[in-house]
Amino acid sequence: MIMSRIEAPRDEATGNLVDRLLGGLPPEAVLTDPDVTASYANDMASFCAAGVPAVVVLPRTVEQVQHVMRTATELRVPVVPQGARTGLSGGANASEGCIVLSLTRMDRILEVDPVDRIAVVEPGVVNAALSRAVGEHGLAYPPDPSSWETCTIGGNIGTASGGLCCVKYGVTAEYVLGLDVVLADGRLMSTGRRTAKGVAGYDLTRLFVGSEGSLGVVVRAVLALKPQPPRQLVLAAEFASAAAACDAVCRIMAGGHVPSLLELMDRTTVKAVNDLGNMGLPETTEALLLAAFDTPDPTADLAAVARLCEAAGATQVVPADDEAESELLLQARRMSLTALEAVKGTTMIDDVCVPRSRLGDMLDGVEHIAGKYDLTIGVCAHAGDGNTHPTVCFDATDPDESRRARDSFDEIMALGLELGGTITGEHGVGILKKEWLAREIGPVGMEMQRAVKAVFDPLGILNPGKLF
Template sequence: MDDRDDAGHREPGADLIAELRAGLPDRALVADPDVAASYAHDQASLCAAGRPAAVVLAESVEQVQHVMRVASRLRVPVVPQGARTGLSGGANAVDGCIVLSLVRMDRIVEIDPVDRVAVVEPGVVNADLSKAAAAFGLTYPPDPSSWETCTIGGNIGTGAGGLCCVKYGVTAEYVLGLDVVLADGELLRTGRRTAKGVAGYDLTRLFVGAEGTLGVVVRAVLALRPTPPPALVLAAQFGSTAEVGRAVADITAAGHTPSLMELMDGTTVRAVNALANMGLPEHTEALLLIALDTPDPRAELAAIGELCTAAGAFEVLAADDAEESAMFLTARRLALPALERLGSSMIDDVAVPRSRLAAMLDGVAGIAAAHDTVIGMCAHAGDGNTHPIVIFDAADAAATERARAAFDAIMELGLELGGTITGEHGVGSLKRDWLARELGPVGVRAHQAVKAAFDPLGILNPGKVVAP
């Protein structure tokens, strides 16, 4: 009996497993449904995930090409994955798909201290690259909060940022070239490893932030920078959001370029106190952490401290050394674990102009009150990238509905303030409809045209980023 559908395509199933197995070692293929189901989703709460037909733990470019050729021939969707630390459902499986995990492709192929580049496979963990570069007196600046577990491929897929973006920029600014396996299994090389290069369309940037919907990144050439001096940190505490917003604006307007400028609202500060007994004042409405990594930062930190005091800070403390600075930053790194202890969480990722930061903080507080929902706020204040964290009881249907409504209201507020629905976490499935609103009809059609050019069968990470 011929197992073909009405269009003449062979139905996936046993044929899919057999064809995958023909080009893969046994250790690379997971066909057991229960084991495969454990790869179904990333860390985004309440994002739907399907059941994969198979999981491939690829170890080479050739294996990735084999997977894509089989998938193209059988018209089977493929969901590329890294460490699954994402927060937008971008790595979530769809029913009957092949999950293509790149975590075993984890070689640092080369670090060149003269050209200041690293050549890496997508499964390299961000922190491992940083440690390897440090041996050459170099650093890879993008540093997502999950840097000790997230992979470079995932960072490229989402266009990840991090704490130090205010001075050093985001992932896209460090990706010089890529090797990408396309939907039909062909290998495309983009970009360069030279310091400059403008030949042709910038296809490299096109793949950064595409979340695996246009191709599968299998190698990257990344720019490195000289390791900066250890940073010193200043902590300023404010009694109102208006004051901290004024401080951020004044620091930027005065020409200061901190290596880090992080903000935590009062809800988050109190949650951190409850978790780790940090001794932060319970009446704080905003804690601002500012770091400088210049050769002699003390005088500039003092000037920044004066700006914070003038803006209304009731306490300003500057660290004496790198060890004390690390202690100051502990509160920021504990923010998400502290809030997660309060219940289930939905983490928003709205970026607004720095000048509208106080309006964003006030607006989120109003949304929390209107929806009877706890929302803690962290922010990369230096670049306006806010992370409102909606806390709720997932077992309570009414609370879950209020949380979803609050999440949507936050994104609407961000757009109203001239911002964007995501600064670094990506769109995934969580924000696909909101992306259409941000882009507008012409922008959506342009995205669909690009998708069709690279993936005419629509098999690469379907349902993510932009609607078909």
């Protein structure tokens, strides 16, 4: 079966490319069957063009990745690195005639060191798998995107992803200590360190985090770990308006509290979650705020936050009785994006991040935009750090509704910039937000970005067409 894929009819250029790749890769690592390669063409973003890959390769070793990049450089073939393709900006979409470099088979956890509190992993390790593995050592890897059961560490590094617990523990960039990276020409470079501190030279590690595979291919990462915290308890607070819920967020943060999670779901999202998962969330509320603490005495912390929510106008505040009830509430929040997709079949998921003090203005603005374009737009948010996920629900088979969806998406990004925010807090730029990156960072910023790209990838073969 595998050999029949490789020997399928192909033009001379593709045949030469495949033959060259097979010189350093086993046959089962090289896929050319069009039905198979087509399945690697897209990530999960809407409105993002994708080309037809010439070939998909699935290496298992660093040396195999180096061989792929040397071959690509010699033949001037574009390469699109991929993880699990859970991205939401088109950053992993194939370019026409490219090599799709899927790193999902490089999935080993190479080391867990409880003394130095680090893990050394390959890029295909799934986020949740790493969390469970280090948990056996009494440690935790905090970044936890909603797709943590399927997304990979390499993809998390590529997009500098966040997660539900980032209000207390921070995002991926804060946990990447060092990287091994295969450059465009096949050379292997190591950046960063294994130590708790280190300031030797430019911070090239941070440069690669969030670069979306446009500067090099991450093949190994040294990640910082934390001691495993106590189990968290969650509080749910209902509000009669999004503005009141956002006022509560401001009161909590201004009061010096450090929740392990502070998440918001608007009425549209709550209803969608109930419809999909029969979760029993209160649909009479306009906004549901979830606050969690993993402190030694979470009950006292939740009581203090409950008082602040009531002062902000909460109509009801319900602390979870135990860990099981807390986990059920978190499961409902993690289900939000999937539930919103079920409303109309297709979604555009924004991730505009604004200052916490402007969170209420952001939600009010999104509600206005939804009315203006006659669309269903649900909002869930990492409220503790101002990272909102306005999710436009639409019927992709309706051209007019699709146009309105795209227009509303752009207007939401414009609103975020007007409020002093950024077009992406954790999903990356990819294809979807290229125009908006230029608007956010300006012409001088774009010139410097392109200059950095040219140093690492002078032929422009690494993930072309992304970012700018």
